[in-house]
Amino acid sequence: MSTMILGSIMALSSSNWVYMWMGLELNLLSFIPVISSSSNLQETESAVKYFIVQTIGSGILMVTAMMVLNSSMFSLNQSVYTSIMCLSIMLKLGAAPTHWWLPHVMSGMSWMNCMILATWQKLAPIMLAMSTITCLNPITVVLFSTMSAIVGGMGGMNQTQLRTILAYSSIGHLGWMLMATISSLSISILYFSVYCAINISIMFLMNKTSQLKSVMNFSIMNMPNSSFMSLSFLLMSLGGLPPLLGFAPKWMVFMTTMDSLLLIPMLVLIVGSLMNLFYYLSMVFNFTLSQNKPWHSNTTSSPLLSSILMTISGPLFLVVTM
Structure with a gap:
């Protein structure tokens, strides 16, 4: 765990492609023993x-960096190098169209490993993507963003495994983060921070209470x-339902994107977010109907207090930031 954290810090603080690549590889080789x-x-x-x-993603990234340093040997445009480099970062993040591996990997992990994969392991690649994506054509960024939102929304529709649903949700949220980088880098970082806070809360709660894997198994759980x-x-x-905390960063991305006159991409992101919210509400309804015990609490109220704080903090977050 210490070398995994050190690798991410090294990749974030490096000013050289080689050091950045070494940090990403150190982070990768440290996380593999944690999973297995x-x-x-x-x-x-x-x-x-x-x-x-x-x-594969690290290899493509390193080869592209070497091609940029020896650009006199290759008759390619600078935007081609940047696009290939950004595609390799999208592969490491699990964003569309290179998303195929993320649901399969998360579905076989424990909850704590899923939490690390969905939060800390995305920190260095997404910061690298935010710094690289500013050199891209905005049309390419919009394409990555809208594809991630649609894939994240449609992919989770027919899923029953909670880990897989959260993986597709991660793909959908990456679309919002990438869209925010076009107009405001600080809002994108803020969105990632709020996403990590909600995701850590969900996965820590699931790891603490049960080893829940699918919605169908919830009726036998004694939660x-x-x-x-x-x-x-x-x-x-997490689905962005107002007035909860997850709605606040989406509203900020919506306002900044509309200022940039990106109406059609914003509509695609909203449709993808509505699909995410649909299967989240379906899960909550399934959970409610499968609860076969009376609503009386004989446990500590700290988880309930945290959920109330999540509810109140959404409007307060909007008031403070705006």
């Missing part, structure tokens, strides 16, 4: 898939009412 530390065959398979995909309420609030906040 258990004797579960599914986690070992996820570790192998993750290693292969990340190695406390306070934890159930917290999970419902967090899922709706």
Whole structure:
């Protein structure tokens, strides 16, 4: 874990392509033993898939950087180099159209490893993407963003495994973060921070209460009412339902994007977000209908208090930032 954190810090603070690549590789080679530390065959398979995909992305990134340094040997435009480099970063992030590996990898991991993959492991690549994407044509950025939003919305429709649904949700949220980089880099960083806070809360709650894998198995779980309420609030906040916390950064991205007159891409992002919210609400309804015990709480109220704070912090967040 220490070398994994060190690798991300090294990649973020480097001013050289070689040091940045070394930081990403150090982070990758440190996370692989964390995934495969258990004797579960599914986690070992996820570790192998993750290693292969990340190695391909790092290889493409390094080759492109070498081509830029020796551009006199290749008769390619500078925008071609930047597009290939950005595509390799999209592969490492799991954004569309290179999203195919993320749901398969997350579906075989434990909740704590899913939390690390969805938050910390995205930190260095997404900061690199934000700094690289400013050199791209805005049409290319809009294409990546809208594809991620649509894939994240449609991909989670027919899923029953909660980890896979959260993976497609991550793809959809990446579309919003990429769209925010066109107009405001600070809003994109703020969106990523709020997303990490909600995601960590969901996965920590699931790891603490149960080993829940699918919606159908929820009826046999003995989840406390306070934890159930917290999970419902967090899922709706992740979908961006007002006045919860997850709505605030989406509203800020919407305002800045409309100032840039990007009406049609913004409509595509909203449609993808509505599809995300649809299957989140479906999950909450399934959870509610499968609860076969009376609504009385005999547990501590700290998870319920956290969900109430998530509800109140959304409007306060908008008032403070605007």
